[in-house]
Amino acid sequence: MSLTLYFHPLASYCHKVLIALYEAGTPFTPRIVDLSDAAQRAELASHWPLCKFPVLHDAARGRSVPESTIIIEHLDRHAPGPRPLIPADPDAALDVRLWDRLVDQYVHNPMQEIVLERIRGTGADTAPQRALLDTSYRLIEQQLGTHAWLAGDAFTMADCAAAPALFYATTLQPLPPVLPALGAYFERLMARPSVQRTLNEARPYFRFYPYAEAIPARFR
Ligand SMILES: N[C@@H](CCC(=O)N[C@@H](CS)C(=O)NCC(=O)O)C(=O)O
CATH class of the missing domain: 3.40.30.10 (Glutaredoxin)
Incomplete structure (x- = not known):
């Protein structure tokens, strides 16, 4: 192979x-x-x-x-699959890349920093990273509007980025109930077979996650 x-x-x-x-x-x-x-x-x-x-x-x-x-x-x-993860249309592709970057930098990276801080145990204040997660949640809520996926009606690279970033971020900073589109999007992501397979394969290792106790029981 x-x-x-x-x-x-x-x-x-x-x-x-x-x-x-x-x-x-x-x-x-x-x-x-x-x-x-x-x-x-x-x-x-x-x-x-x-x-x-x-x-x-x-x-x-x-x-x-x-x-x-x-x-x-x-x-x-x-090695493309049946549906592209980055659309052929250049403007649509730019949107996918934008949301991939935003999720990595403003959800995924602050989440990683909070987790690394618990591993280091220096007692550093993680309030700035948590505030950034809250801001990003609101940004995603606005972006989702009425479409199902982060960059439109098709599942793309932006959603591949969002699924793990939100999965772990929500163990640190819960989704506020006042953001219904984000809450529904999170459930759609978690129901996606590719995401479920990835989480199933991670399950035996969840006990090594520094915030394992915060992973909802339905995923453990
Ligand atoms: N920007 C990189 C980030 C990769 C990254 O941070 N990987 C983490 C695991 S999620 C890692 O390798 N951690 C081990 C280390 O930094 O020693 C990407 O998008 O792949």
């Missing part, structure tokens, strides 16, 4: 790419990386010196691709 994904089943940015792969039904070899294992860490670093996952190795093209967004772009171009 030409495609190998280096990842960890608990890692949120890896979820983003797994959801894209499952949406497309693209075959790949899964390689779980235990970063505490020196040999596995060295193997990941041989593909991507920053030693972050996910990384996709495409043997047919002789290249390793880091960064979840670029991996999905690569997959959509070279």
